[in-house]
Amino acid sequence: METPSRKLRWGILSTANIGRAAVIPAIHASTTGEVVAVASRDSERAREFAEANAIPEHFGSYQGLLDSDTIDAVYIPLPNSLHKEWAIRSAAAGKHVLCEKPLGLTAAECEAMDAAARDAGVTLMEAFMYRFHPRTERVIELLRAGAIGSLRSIQASFSFRLTQPDNIRLSRELGGGSLMDVGCYCVNVSRTLAGAEPMQVQAFASWAESGVDEQMAGTLKFADGLTAQLDCALTLERRERYVAAGTEGYLDVEAAFLPGTDDAEIAEHRGRGSMTTHTIAGADEYQLMVEHFADCVSNGAALRYPASEAAANMRVIEALYRSAREGGIPVDVPST
Ligand SMILES: NC(=O)c1ccc[n+]([C@@H]2O[C@H](COP(=O)([O-])OP(=O)(O)OC[C@H]3O[C@@H](n4cnc5c(N)ncnc54)[C@H](OP(=O)(O)O)[C@@H]3O)[C@@H](O)[C@H]2O)c1
CATH class of the missing domain: 3.30.360.10 (Dihydrodipicolinate Reductase; domain 2)
Known part of the structure; x- marks a missing residue:
């Protein structure tokens, strides 16, 4: 794997447990990415989470983070019923999307997310680590x-x-x-x-x-x-x-x-x-998952597991x- 010229700048949508316990530490440990921001529905929760997890910026709404032009990719560890909406909104904002499993509630949802990512020219992957x-x-x-x-x-x-x-x-x-x-x-x-x-x-x-x-x-x-x-x-x-x-x-x-x-x-x-x-x-x-994702976004590597795979599941x-x-x-x- 080539080392990209610039680290992928990640934003995290929510203060979910899995982000705190596994995925944020994995991005911190990777050489290919950095966590630059977190968003929460509650601005005080976002601030506390950012401080506790060494994240420089925080937002009191998910859309606020998506509107930032200092973020390349988002990680979405929201409740399953919110994956589709926020993956599509993220793609529309030009952000690459690593979304928690299951990618959508149905195959049709996965396909809609895939279509949105393709239209926006961004990478979408389900986080089956x-x-x-x-x-x-x-x-x-x-x-x-x-x-x-x-x-x-x-x-x-x-x-x-x-x-x-x-x-x-x-x-x-x-x-x-x-x-x-x-x-x-x-x-x-x-x-x-x-x-x-x-x-x-x-x-x-x-x-x-x-x-x-x-x-x-x-x-x-x-x-x-x-x-x-x-x-x-x-x-x-x-x-x-x-x-x-x-x-x-x-x-x-x-x-x-x-x-x-x-x-x-x-x-x-x-x-x-x-x-x-x-x-x-x-x-x-x-860490291997976030590094593969960064390799796809930054170096054009082929996604090992495209969204069509998630739809089949x-x-x-x-x-x-x-x-x-x-x-x-x-x-x-x-x-x-
Ligand atoms: N790959 C893995 O190893 C793994 C492990 C565990 C979970 N997961 C997946 O990760 C996702 C999150 O799981 P989790 O256990 O980490 O969840 P969690 O701790 O309950 O966090 C979910 C977050 O979503 C936000 N949220 C937005 N709307 C919400 C609502 N109506 N009710 C509750 N929370 C809401 C909240 O953040 P704010 O209040 O800050 O906005 C909350 O902290 C799920 O899709 C799950 O399947 C994956």
Whole structure:
């Protein structure tokens, strides 16, 4: 990767936890970008957040930040229902956009965001950071090299126990739910490992009082008999794991989406009791993500994951919701 002549100047839309905990530190740590401003709905919150996170400028409205001509790109960690509006407004203001997952509430929203970014000539990417971890790349290499024979079955789980009733994940209006929040990783990793789109899905869910799915189990059916099973929840002890099983072995990946920065492992099983551990040197997947984004904006590198990829993920998620709402009926996934 070439070092761009000038660092990408980032603005952050909101004082969200994920920005504070992971993405702002990742931009600070990168050699390709700097955080120059933050915006909040509340100007005092913006000021305090800026001070606590070494951000030089702050704005009391998101549009105020977008109107600034000292910002090249924005990071959007808003509640899911606000992603579309603010990504489109950001593009209209000429800002490149890194937007949190899920990119939109539906495939149609993702497509509208993509169209707005293209019209404005800016880069748009969904912030699924786990894909940038070298371990994910190694898993894909192992699968494509036939390490476990023919891939036939994937199981992906992501759950944690949410205890704050006012959390955005429990609000239907804000686009909450276990599938939107963590199940989207299971869908994404299944499609990524399969290297294909599922044709049909089926799902069962349990619903919180607010109307969001607090737990879901689903199956994705791909061509040639490959299936992926996902299990996600906002009500269960923390688990994040996927297993990719083939005719000659299986790969087992723990701490699958948030491995932290320590070394990460892939357990490759073959036969009875034969296990090889692949150890991947620790990396900050958020930093790798923001550096890739900066490389695309500043050096014209090709986006590894364009917005059309996010739309494809949402087509599967929409089908899973339809199935779950209709008692688990099989639902076809439209191809576009
Ligand atoms: N990639 C990852 O690892 C990861 C991890 C966690 C979350 N996420 C994603 O990041 C996004 C934010 O998640 P989070 O947990 O960080 O959220 P959060 O802490 O609840 O922050 C959301 C922010 O949005 C702003 N906001 C605007 N309108 C709001 C409204 N009506 N209600 C609540 N907040 C509102 C608030 O900032 P102001 O008041 O300052 O304007 C708030 O701080 C979601 O899309 C989530 O899926 C990604």
